[in-house]
Amino acid sequence: MHSSTSNSERPFFIALVATFAVLLVGYELLVRAGRVDSSRGITFFEENIVKAQQLRDYPNRRKESVALGSSLTANLYLPSLDGQFVDLAFRGGNSLTGFEILQESGHVPKFILVEMTDTLKSGLDKKLLRQQQTTGFGTLRSFLFQTRQEYRPISVGVHDITSEVLKVELRGTKTSTSEDARAKAIAGYVRGQSAEYSPKESADLDASLDALKSFVDEYLKKGTRVVLFNPPVSEPATKAYRYQEFLIRALNKFPPETYTWLKIHPRKDWVTNDGSHLVKEDADVYAAWLLQEVKQSP
Numbered sequence: 001m002h003s004s005t006s007n008s009e010r011p012f013f014i015a016l017v018a019t020f021a022v023l024l025v026g027y028e029l030l031v032r033a034g035r036v037d038s039s040r041g042i043t044f045f046e047e048n049i050v051k052a053q054q055l056r057d058y059p060n061r062r063k064e065s066v067a068l069g070s071s072l073t074a075n076l077y078l079p080s081l082d083g084q085f086v087d088l089a090f091r092g093g094n095s096l097t098g099f100e101i102l103q104e105s106g107h108v109p110k111f112i113l114v115e116m117t118d119t120l121k122s123g124l125d126k127k128l129l130r131q132q133q134t135t136g137f138g139t140l141r142s143f144l145f146q147t148r149q150e151y152r153p154i155s156v157g158v159h160d161i162t163s164e165v166l167k168v169e170l171r172g173t174k175t176s177t178s179e180d181a182r183a184k185a186i187a188g189y190v191r192g193q194s195a196e197y198s199p200k201e202s203a204d205l206d207a208s209l210d211a212l213k214s215f216v217d218e219y220l221k222k223g224t225r226v227v228l229f230n231p232p233v234s235e236p237a238t239k240a241y242r243y244q245e246f247l248i249r250a251l252n253k254f255p256p257e258t259y260t261w262l263k264i265h266p267r268k269d270w271v272t273n274d275g276s277h278l279v280k281e282d283a284d285v286y287a288a289w290l291l292q293e294v295k296q297s298p
Helices: 002-032 044-057 095-105 118-122 126-132 135-143 153-169 179-194 199-221 241-253 280-296
Strands: 065-069 085-089 111-115 225-229
Touching: 044 085, 044 095, 044 126, 065 095, 085 095, 095 111, 095 118, 095 126, 095 199, 111 199, 111 280, 118 199, 118 241, 179 241, 199 225, 199 241
Parallel strands: 065 085, 065 111, 111 225
Antiparallel strands: none
16 A cells, blocks of 8 residues: 555656756756846845855956945945946945955955945954855856855845835835934934943954955055045044044054045035935935045045
């Protein structure tokens, strides 16, 4: 009886495996033919993975300029304004992680823009780096495109749906945050920035600045032009302890006499939703100014 049942189930499983294989091959062919729009990822971490994988997996797409930083730089969307920029600004990350991934890719750009903020105190994003350093998966991605984060079926499906929703919701909209909510968020951010660094945070920040300096010096020796910049935040935040203390340490580690710093934009009344992230209108203004300054600076 048992043998008879197993024999009857076998064709079903064979058909199931065959169907899966056909779908797998079909989807892979569509991806390779360019018929599938890539996804930026469902979560911020997946978006970071996509950025890192694209630099590593598509040598022909590498550009002469690279932007490193956190979500503060990511929100400037520099590649959309200048096609020669590669965005290695990671949400929840910092410039140090960007340098590590850039180095591992083997790419030596002509120009690197480096965000200088106290996001550096969090150090390297080890989770993201472990994901990139898994050799087996890197080899698999080179043969099976759908294993790349940007082409994973769930990510692509969710991306397609949310993209259409956002097109409707954001059409003609400048910002979705009320003045009251924005004021509360900014006040909370400033309170957090007003607290002194803990001994661990202080040590971590100094260690990250040392590591960042090693990367900057390495690329300068390779002939890369490196420009450091401190993106604008809400004016109250510029008076907070952590903002001021970070700049003191950063300028001591990277003296302007030796390293190239982008000048501070003269405007003071930048609008943010949370104290640090510029609203889209102001991000566009600052990004356009930044690119113009970068082209003019020596």
